Structure formats: C-alpha cells, structure tokens
Amino acid sequence: MKFTLHDQASAPEGSKPLLEKSVKAFGIIPNLHAIMAESPPVLEAYQTLHGLFQQSDFDANELTVIWQTINVEHVCHYCVAAHSGIAKSMTVDSAITDALRNRQTMPSSKLEVLHETTLELVRERGHLSEQALAKFFQAGYQHRHLLEIVLGISQKVLSNYINHLADTPIDKPFEKFVWNR
Secondary structure (H helix, E strand, O other): OOOOOOOOOOOOHHHHHHHHHHHHHHOOOOHHHHHHOOOHHHHHHHHHHHHHHHOOOOOHHHHHHHHHHHHHHOOOHHHHHHHHHHHHHOOOOHHHHHHHHOOOOOOOHHHHHHHHHHHHHHHOOOOOOHHHHHHHHHOOOOHHHHHHHHHHHHHHHHHHHHHHHHOOOOOHHHHHHOOOO
16 A cells, blocks of 8 residues: 655645644655645644654653654654654764664663663553552652653654554655664
8 A cells, every 4th residue: 555745735735734844843844744644633643742742851862762662662664763863963872872773771770761661661551560660760750751751652653653554765864774673
C-alpha cells in the first residue's frame, strides 16, 4: 500500500496551514508530516503532541532519551534517524544518542533510570513495577515526569506506527543518521 507524500499543492485544505507550520519549524516538510497530511486531524494531533512534549519538564537530553528509547523499541527506521538529527541540532551529547541507537547503557545513572522507566512503560503497556517506580523517584523524578513520559509515548506511537504502515522514506537531512536494528 503506497501512501502519498503530500506537499502544499496536493494536501487536503485542512492540512495546508499545518504543512506551513512544518516548514517554519523544520525548513522542509518532513516526509512523516507529508504522509500525515492525508488526514488533517492526524497531522494536527502529532504537531500538538510534539509541541506539548517539548514544553514538558524534561531537558534536551531527557527528551532524546524518551524519544529514542521508544523509537528503538518500536524499531522505527524513520524516527531513529530523524531524532538522531534532531538530537544533534539540540546539542545533545552524541554519547547519549549512540548509546540509545545501540541499546547500550546511558552515560549517567539518572538518564539510565529514565531510559529503563520509559522502556518498562512501553513494554508493559503503562504498567510500572514498584522497584522501577522507587528507582525513578530516587533519581529525582516526580509524578509529573511519569505523566510526561506517557505524553511522549503517545506522540511516538502515532509517528512510529504510521511510519511502519507507510514505510516513510527518510528525509535528505537525516539520511546520514540511518539506523538498522
């Protein structure tokens, strides 16, 4: 099944202003957004979730840990590459990105706890063991952070699943970050 990579000319009317927003944010229409444009509510939901997650209490390193933990677990070829590029533009330490891409230990114990917690939430469909919860709070995180991880998971489920369905081609700026499981 072939999905259309929409642009301003081919997109449904409701997606045209959303694609303009994508160009302002990224300088291009990312292929994921071009596919999502087929359904204006889907593209709007994704952009909204992305914006809200970036307003969470997490810094750039932590956002990257959450995004990439989910992307790698879901084996999303597109999002691992795209978020590797995004992490670079956010000046995230490449040791963090490399560890996530290669399923290795994080460079700090706090980020490792964040990674493990996110992974357990994804694998266990929102359930978290008492031991994991205790480690999470001991690392300095709060209840708010658990809720915000779920927000990040919501964003990534939308993009990861759509990329699986559409086999979204990786955008030129992210080709150098291609990832295979």
